[in-house]
Amino acid sequence: MTLGLILVSCSQNPENTKQENKVEYEIGNHQIVVDGNTDDWKSISPTPVKTKDHLWFGDGLPEGEWKGNTDLSFDWKVAHDNGKLFFLFEVKDDTLSNFDQQYSWMNDCIEIYLDHQNIGGNRITEIGHASTLKDRIGKRLRGHEMHFLPSTEPKVFLDDTEQIYYTDSEQTATFRKQWHGEVVTTKTTDGYIMEIAFAMPNFYAQVGEKIGIDVGICDDDGRGRKSLLLWSAYKGEFWLTMDNFKKAVLK
Numbered sequence: 001m002t003l004g005l006i007l008v009s010c011s012q013n014p015e016n017t018k019q020e021n022k023v024e025y026e027i028g029n030h031q032i033v034v035d036g037n038t039d040d041w042k043s044i045s046p047t048p049v050k051t052k053d054h055l056w057f058g059d060g061l062p063e064g065e066w067k068g069n070t071d072l073s074f075d076w077k078v079a080h081d082n083g084k085l086f087f088l089f090e091v092k093d094d095t096l097s098n099f100d101q102q103y104s105w106m107n108d109c110i111e112i113y114l115d116h117q118n119i120g121g122n123r124i125t126e127i128g129h130a131s132t133l134k135d136r137i138g139k140r141l142r143g144h145e146m147h148f149l150p151s152t153e154p155k156v157f158l159d160d161t162e163q164i165y166y167t168d169s170e171q172t173a174t175f176r177k178q179w180h181g182e183v184v185t186t187k188t189t190d191g192y193i194m195e196i197a198f199a200m201p202n203f204y205a206q207v208g209e210k211i212g213i214d215v216g217i218c219d220d221d222g223r224g225r226k227s228l229l230l231w232s233a234y235k236g237e238f239w240l241t242m243d244n245f246k247k248a249v250l251k
Ligand SMILES: [Ca+2]
Pocket: 070, 071, 072, 093, 094, 095, 219, 220, 221
């Protein structure tokens, strides 16, 4: 990974200062319909997140529980149009979650991390590894960690500093109403597909914007989360700091 070379310079980044570091990713303008049909994504190259290089081992996750790319791996795509961001996740997961775990991230769960202002730094103030989930409430500085459960009726979790991400406390209605959110899950023979689109309240997706972004997927095969694959492959506390998100420009 070349990412490490970029991180050092921005780890002390003061608040509200745009980072001018290297763009690693381009997000093109494409017209997408969120309907479970992936034909309109065909002209966009997939970004693969496969192999154990992407595994994250924090939070007590054991290294040996990931059994290979059929157990969990994914390709993802992203686009923008008319102020919105669009995502396609094509996931290989041999056993789908029952979605009965206490917290969203303990189920099969797609996670999108956005630093839409591209300012890096901590996403939540005064929070460390030892902080409780309740400690986060009301302390968001910037950016978002969003969760999407690929249940038959997808569940969306928008803001973990507004409420704890209990699986039965979804924010899907807010997502649809206030973020003009759209989300569709389709089961496949070896996993699932999710299409997601939204307009962030304080960000209009358009050509020239630079953002920080990372994506990850958790795997529950019946006994709670056993592995997590992260695009950036960053091994630290990715949910607290945005310094390690990849830099993308909207084209
Ligand atoms: Ca699996």
